[in-house]
Amino acid sequence: MPLVKNGRITTDLFVHVADGAELPGDGAVLVPAARFLEDPEAILKRAGKAGVIWPNNRAVDDLVPYLDRLAAIALVFPTFRDGRAYSQARLLRERHGYDGELRATGQVLRDQFVFMSRAGFDAFEVKKNADADAFAETMKRYSVFYQPTGDGRVTALNRRMQLRHSESAGQ
Amino acid sequence: MYAYDELDRTLINERVSEFRDQVKRRLSGELTEDEFKMLRLQNGVYLQLHAYMFRVAIPYGTLSSKQLRRLAHVARRYDRGYGHFTTRQNIQFNWIKLAELPDALSDLAEVGIHAMQTSGNNMRNVTSDQWAGVAPGEVEDPRIWSEILRQHTTLHPEFSFLPRKFKIAITASEHDRAAIKIHDIGLRLHKNADGETGFEVLVGGGLGRTPFIAKTIKPFVHGRDILSYVEAILRVYNQYGRRDNIYKARIKILVHELGIEKFAREVDEEWRQMSDSALTLDHSVIDEVRSRFSYPAYEKLPHMPDELKQAAHDPLFERWRKNSVAPHKVQGYSIVTLSLKPVGGPPGDATADQMDAVADLADKYSFGEIRVGHEQNLALPHVAKRDLPQLWKALDRLGLATPNVNLVTDIIACPGLDYCSLANARSIPIAQELTRRFANHDTADMIGRLHINISGCINACGHHHVGHIGILGVEKNGEEFYQITIGGRADENAQMGVLIGPAVPYAEVADVIEDIVEAYLALRDRPEELFVDTVKRLGVEPFKERVYATR
Numbered sequence: 001m002p003l004v005k006n007g008r009i010t011t012d013l014f015v016h017v018a019d020g021a022e023l024p025g026d027g028a029v030l031v032p033a034a035r036f037l038e039d040p041e042a043i044l045k046r047a048g049k050a051g052v053i054w055p056n057n058r059a060v061d062d063l064v065p066y067l068d069r070l071a072a073i074a075l076v077f078p079t080f081r082d083g084r085a086y087s088q089a090r091l092l093r094e095r096h097g098y099d100g101e102l103r104a105t106g107q108v109l110r111d112q113f114v115f116m117s118r119a120g121f122d123a124f125e126v127k128k129n130a131d132a133d134a135f136a137e138t139m140k141r142y143s144v145f146y147q148p149t150g151d152g153r154v155t156a157l158n159r160r161m162q163l164r165h166s167e168s169a170g171q
Numbered sequence: 172m173y174a175y176d177e178l179d180r181t182l183i184n185e186r187v188s189e190f191r192d193q194v195k196r197r198l199s200g201e202l203t204e205d206e207f208k209m210l211r212l213q214n215g216v217y218l219q220l221h222a223y224m225f226r227v228a229i230p231y232g233t234l235s236s237k238q239l240r241r242l243a244h245v246a247r248r249y250d251r252g253y254g255h256f257t258t259r260q261n262i263q264f265n266w267i268k269l270a271e272l273p274d275a276l277s278d279l280a281e282v283g284i285h286a287m288q289t290s291g292n293n294m295r296n297v298t299s300d301q302w303a304g305v306a307p308g309e310v311e312d313p314r315i316w317s318e319i320l321r322q323h324t325t326l327h328p329e330f331s332f333l334p335r336k337f338k339i340a341i342t343a344s345e346h347d348r349a350a351i352k353i354h355d356i357g358l359r360l361h362k363n364a365d366g367e368t369g370f371e372v373l374v375g376g377g378l379g380r381t382p383f384i385a386k387t388i389k390p391f392v393h394g395r396d397i398l399s400y401v402e403a404i405l406r407v408y409n410q411y412g413r414r415d416n417i418y419k420a421r422i423k424i425l426v427h428e429l430g431i432e433k434f435a436r437e438v439d440e441e442w443r444q445m446s447d448s449a450l451t452l453d454h455s456v457i458d459e460v461r462s463r464f465s466y467p468a469y470e471k472l473p474h475m476p477d478e479l480k481q482a483a484h485d486p487l488f489e490r491w492r493k494n495s496v497a498p499h500k501v502q503g504y505s506i507v508t509l510s511l512k513p514v515g516g517p518p519g520d521a522t523a524d525q526m527d528a529v530a531d532l533a534d535k536y537s538f539g540e541i542r543v544g545h546e547q548n549l550a551l552p553h554v555a556k557r558d559l560p561q562l563w564k565a566l567d568r569l570g571l572a573t574p575n576v577n578l579v580t581d582i583i584a585c586p587g588l589d590y591c592s593l594a595n596a597r598s599i600p601i602a603q604e605l606t607r608r609f610a611n612h613d614t615a616d617m618i619g620r621l622h623i624n625i626s627g628c629i630n631a632c633g634h635h636h637v638g639h640i641g642i643l644g645v646e647k648n649g650e651e652f653y654q655i656t657i658g659g660r661a662d663e664n665a666q667m668g669v670l671i672g673p674a675v676p677y678a679e680v681a682d683v684i685e686d687i688v689e690a691y692l693a694l695r696d697r698p699e700e701l702f703v704d705t706v707k708r709l710g711v712e713p714f715k716e717r718v719y720a721t722r
Contacts, residue, residue, distance in 0.1 A: 095445075146326070156178045164459065
């Protein structure tokens with residue numbers, strides 16, 4: 001499954017560690033939420049980056065104490081119809097100020113890229129190669145955005161207001 | 172009218188081009204039907220019994236003549252020459268070909284019409300009072316807020332994959348013509364003690380197999396905070412709404428299971444943390460949207476022009492005027508409802524020729540503006556009273572002057588088993604038969620206001636629960652049967668109708684309705700007592716007795 005990060009297909013440096021499997025001594029790991037919460041310190045203080053795979057039915061509040069020490073959080077889309085992780089992503093980015101990697105996993109298709117990016121995701125485990133290849137092109141699909149989110153894109157309302165100000169300044 | 176600017180137009184075109192790519196990927200097999208299903212639903216495309224059905228949004232029910240002509244063009248060019256106006260200010264085309272859909276969308280985009288979120292588990296077309304901006308006594312034009320919400324809900328990055336569909340309706344009048352109490356969120360515009368504009372927010376209304384009347388979650392939310400408050404509700408719903416069972420996934424079930432107090436606390440907690448955010452609307456932003464609504468340059472006209480006095484001698488004109496013409500906030504003008512419920516016709520259908528002709532009449536008599544109401548009728552919102560006689564003649568020639576607005580033959584019906592893959596029973600032929608039974612206008616007029624609503628299955632697209640008489644099609648051993656409820660209403664006093672007894676077979680429905688109406692005529696304490704008030708006073712028993720005594 002290709003990983004798209006910073007707009008490009010890249011090698012996934014994180015090793016997914018299953019429940020019960022042994023933790024590698026070093027290197028970046030992504031561990032399931034339950035395992036992480038069992039002993040967060042053990043995972044956070046090892047050599048190598050730590051990431052957690054967070055289910056979409058558990059409040060992200062439980063992660064808040066660890067956010068500044070987590071290198072990656074992977075949120076889950078069990079099917080692309082299940083949109084709970086969009087709310088989790090915005091809460092992590094906009095309310096809790098998380099600035100590490102925020103990864104979309106599960107059924108991730110090109111038709112969700114813009115929504116996901118607007119919600120704060122910056123890494124995507126894409127289901128289909130063709131969709132991963134089309135990432136850059138797909139992200140250019142929209143140039144107008146109505147809602148303010150934490151992604152910094154200027155909303156249509158703000159662009160109109162700017163336009164009004166520059167018009168009235170020119171008079 | 173609201174004028175789309177370059178940004179609105181760009182977004183619609185970008186959506187068309189995205190959808191064109193999605194259709195292409197489906198036709199090439201790159202997308203599975205399961206993947207494509209969700210994507211097409213996000214853009215109003217259903218697969219029905221015989222063909223794809225295409226639902227186009229008419230936000231808050233306002234259309235320009237140019238837009239209506241383009242809808243006529245789509246009906247003619249891509250469909251079978253007609254369209255069907257729905258109960259949520261949409262129009263549906265029933266015979267569209269998938270490969271041609273992107274072109275149809277592109278034609279519509281040229282006049283600022285789209286199909287975004289007319290289906291799917293997202294925030295649907297925001298609806299409002301079809302008399303917005305012209306009804307006397309309105310707090311203010313609710314379309315300004317509808318447009319703010321339309322923009323905010325369009326392609327929302329957090330709420331495009333909700334547990335289930337989500338519908339918002341807005342009213343600014345005391346008499347609710349937008350049925351806000353049967354919506355996921357209902358907004359009633361009003362002013363607080365300080366004269367500030369805001370909303371009573373209702374939540375958790377809806378019909379379907381578990382009907383609920385919406386409950387007030389907050390009596391007053393200031394206008395500037397409405398986006399953050401709506402967003403707080405949506406965020407709670409997106410996270411906690413049930414996703415394990417499609418029939419329990421609407422917000423009404425979450426509100427019911429948590430109770431309105433607990434749900435309100437959850438929303439408040441969320442809102443408290445987001446209320447002072449980029450979502451707060453300052454005056455200039457609201458004014459910016461307001462400034463893009465244009466209003467007609469009304470003339471100073473007499474209350475009772477000579478043309479109207481003369482025409483009053485024609486009983487047919489008078490009959491129509493009394494039925495279909497409503498007071499306007501500006502002296503000398505009227506709001507005219509165009510009945511799409513001719514005797515024997517399918518409710519809410521209009522041919523391409525009718526649409527074109529209505530567009531011409533709108534240009535001539537209504538400043539180029541047309542409205543679409545949830546009762547599946549059209550309206551011309553700014554008709555000078557002196558023009559009423561001429562307009563009536565023109566409408567009569569088009570078959571759009573049936574004087575049955577709000578009467579027993581002004582039936583709301585879903586497409587039913589004639590089109591819909593979900594239906595258990597037919598709706599349209601029942602409606603057609605009832606319009607024939609009550610075709611005599613004097614009888615219908617004597618009966619007075621009476622709303623009949625027909626749904627072909629429990630999903631309740633015909634809003635049967637809130638019909639004064641509700642008719643619900645069910646299937647029993649492979650046969651079409653119908654449950655009858657009475658006493659429902661969708662207005663500011665919204666309530667669900669009560670079942671009168673066992674379901675009756677298809678062939679008996681019209682007889683049963685006639686019996687109910689006859690019982691009412693015998694039971695009402697004076698001619699002014701409406702059917703629904705008689706039911707309220709006496710309960711269902713006397714009606715039940717009448718219907719089942721001989722069956």
